[in-house]
């Protein structure tokens with residue numbers, strides 16, 4: 305069974321089926337579960353819809369396969385998954401090291417909510433080396449919080465170095481794996497303790513619902529995550545779980561196309577006079593390309609583009625002229641997206657090397673790549 309390829313295993317995650325069976329599991333829209341005897345009422349699990357029902361169990365099994373996890377906890381979106389993972393392993397008085405380029409709202413959780421819980425943090429530049437990081441570790445340091453590649457700026461932390469450092473100092477490593485989606489990056493196999501995904505992005509894949517997952521191989525951490533999730537009442541609704549499970553079936557097929565189009569667009573953009581530089585970890589000129597080659601088996605459709613300096617009005621005219629690229633937050637769906645990022649870049653450490661002009665983030669969707677290039681080409685005419 306384990307020798308089967310991911311596409312096969314993600315399609316055959318058979319859980320509960322009707323009799324006679326349907327291809328898909330039945331969707332249980334239920335808060336209340338009915339029991340026939342009082343003993344079962346208090347002993348049988350799941351005893352209540354908040355704990356998840358059949359569709360949730362099948363989604364958990366699929367995600368365990370995807371990430372090589374033993375324990376999966378579902379949450380209502382990616383941000384709650386990151387907050388649950390971080391919040392469940394830290395206590396009042398603890399300290400955590402936080403990668404500067406993690407997803408902005410997760411960083412805000414660390415700065416605002418952890419602080420309110422009596423937990424202190426130190427932000428570190430994504431490319432910090434072992435000596436610089438070790439110098440920040442205190443007796444009360446408990447965790448290193450990572451994301452690979454970092455949001456918007458796409459730097460890669462040296463995850464294997466961080467895992468070694470964590471082992472030496474007894475720290476827990478948590479990594480947001482939304483970009484790699486579990487297919488192109490398997491942090492748990494690299495020794496990371498907890499992997500987090502915003503299922504909202506590639507797993508759901510159609511920009512039509514939210515979901516999050518916290519995954520680990522460690523039973524001790526799974527118990528903490530479960531307790532914290534129960535205490536905070538974190539749960540994923542059945543319809544959202546269903547869309548995530550449906551997305552899993554086609555994840556590998558869709559990502560192959562996102563990867564191909566992302567690379568084609570990145571290379572096309574790199575050759576354009578309007579573009580100062582493309583930031584795509586799979587391109588050989590990316591500063592962390594060697595780390596990407598070591599730790600990843602592929603790349604998704606999301607990458608950065610730095611334009612040559614241009615007046616804001618022309619940049620805005622270019623963005624407004626795009627017909628196929630939607631301007632909006634989130635990514636991972638079938639449609640191509642673009643956003644200007646400068647307004648969101650509120651970092652403790654300046655980008656290295658400094659950006660020549662405005663930073664854009666592009667998500668290559670599933671449209672024909674020739675049409676996407678033609679759309680960018682006509683919009684770029686507004687830049688001159």
Ligand SMILES: *Cc1c(COP(=O)(O)O)cnc(C)c1O
Pocket residue numbers: 380381382383384386407451455480482483502503504505514515516634
């Ligand atoms: C979008 C995103 C999240 C948050 O996911 P939501 O489902 O929108 O809450 C977390 N981490 C990363 C890296 C993301 O891109």
